[in-house]
Amino acid sequence: EVQLVQSGVEVKKPGESLKISCQCSGYNFASYWIGWVRQVPGKGLEWMVIINPGDSDTRYNPSLQGQVTISVDKSISTVYLQWNSLKASDTAIYYCARQYHVVQPFDYWGQGTLVTVSS
Amino acid sequence: DIQMTQSPSSLSASVGDRVTITCRASQSISNYLNWYQQKPGKAPNLLIYAASSLQSGVPSRFSGSGSGTDFTLTISSLQPEDFATYYCQQSYSLPRNFGQGTNLEIK
Numbered sequence: 001e002v003q004l005v006q007s008g009v010e011v012k013k014p015g016e017s018l019k020i021s022c023q024c025s026g027y028n029f030a031s032y033w034i035g036w037v038r039q040v041p042g043k044g045l046e047w048m049v050i051i052n053p054g055d056s057d058t059r060y061n062p063s064l065q066g067q068v069t070i071s072v073d074k075s076i077s078t079v080y081l082q083w084n085s086l087k088a089s090d091t092a093i094y095y096c097a098r099q100y101h102v103v104q105p106f107d108y109w110g111q112g113t114l115v116t117v118s119s
Numbered sequence: 120d121i122q123m124t125q126s127p128s129s130l131s132a133s134v135g136d137r138v139t140i141t142c143r144a145s146q147s148i149s150n151y152l153n154w155y156q157q158k159p160g161k162a163p164n165l166l167i168y169a170a171s172s173l174q175s176g177v178p179s180r181f182s183g184s185g186s187g188t189d190f191t192l193t194i195s196s197l198q199p200e201d202f203a204t205y206y207c208q209q210s211y212s213l214p215r216n217f218g219q220g221t222n223l224e225i226k
Binding site for chain 2: 035046062112
């Protein structure tokens, strides 16, 4: 069974760093791209970034480049999304999802990680 | 960036109704168009990919059509579990933008 299991709820202060995770199982991890999608509560979906776990090729949304970093640990089939300095505007639910190829849709999704940034 | 515009933004309908949601791309995306359903508190779920291909396990009352810049998602006979928010997404170029969503409510 394909599963993408995300790390839990985070509450942080502005300026703090954060790394959330997406652990994948039930398929050949290196054969599928993993992406992150952001959703401010009550709002729409924003495509952020994707990574190919096989070769770490990454594609960022230009509007977000430099604000977040995606990475992968193939040894534990896990993809990460990292911030060095959080802002209140980073408050959102973050979903990871997989796709077979860069032009394919996201066919399996994680359960979401709620990140709240507040002083 | 390619902008995706859905209409309507919200829609009220009854069980058994036929419903159509439209998605327009700001430039041609061939058939690189996907549709997702999202229920409150849940992750999105893929319904349709490549404009008209039904994802495995999705009921046949869902269908998609279109190419170029104009696309539609049709639900042939609404069921109670279909009341949700629907998003289109282009997978033609980066960033893979989503539409703003269509909230389908019970009349």
